[in-house]
Amino acid sequence: MARWKIKWSANSLEEKLSIMEFWYRKNGNSSYARKLDAEIRQIVSHLRNFDKLGKKFKNENLRYIFKGDFSIYYEISDEYVEILHIWDNRQNPDSLPLLTNE
Numbered sequence: 001m002a003r004w005k006i007k008w009s010a011n012s013l014e015e016k017l018s019i020m021e022f023w024y025r026k027n028g029n030s031s032y033a034r035k036l037d038a039e040i041r042q043i044v045s046h047l048r049n050f051d052k053l054g055k056k057f058k059n060e061n062l063r064y065i066f067k068g069d070f071s072i073y074y075e076i077s078d079e080y081v082e083i084l085h086i087w088d089n090r091q092n093p094d095s096l097p098l099l100t101n102e
Contacts, residue, residue, distance in 0.1 A: 003048055003049060004047065004048050004049075004076075004080055004081045005048075005079065005080040005081070006044055006045075006047060006048060006080065006081055006082075006083065007080045007081070007082040007083070008082075008083045009082055009084050009085075011084065011085055012083040012084055012086050015085055015086040015087070016040060016086045019036065019070075019086060019088060020033040020036065020037055023036060036070075039067065039068075040067075040070070040072065040086060043065055043067055043072055048081075051076050052076070053065060054072070054074065057073065060076075061076045061077070062074075062075050062084075063075075063076065066089070069088060069090055070086060070087060070088055070089060071085075071086075071087045071089055072086055072087075073085040073086075073087060
């Protein structure tokens with residue numbers, strides 16, 4: 001079984017931080033933000049062994065995993081799995097960078 005390296009794009013790190021900051025401000029503490037961070041990390045850790053865990057998006061190498069209010073978009077290369085976006089599904093889907101050709 002292949003064990004893939006995980007690479008986070010600058011966009012995905014920025015989006016994840018933005019989500020964590022939003023929930024920290026909304027709740028006045030970091031409890032829920034830490035819980036979301038742990039869930040995202042757990043999903044991403046599964047991609048190390050199961051790169052095709054998510055559903056196909058535009059082609060075989062571009063995939064996403066839907067988890068509650070969030071989706072994780074990633075791309076599979078020969079060397080690693082790159083996390084492209086952490087998306088809050090409650091946002092307008094037309095603003096998803098993958099749909100607007102970044």
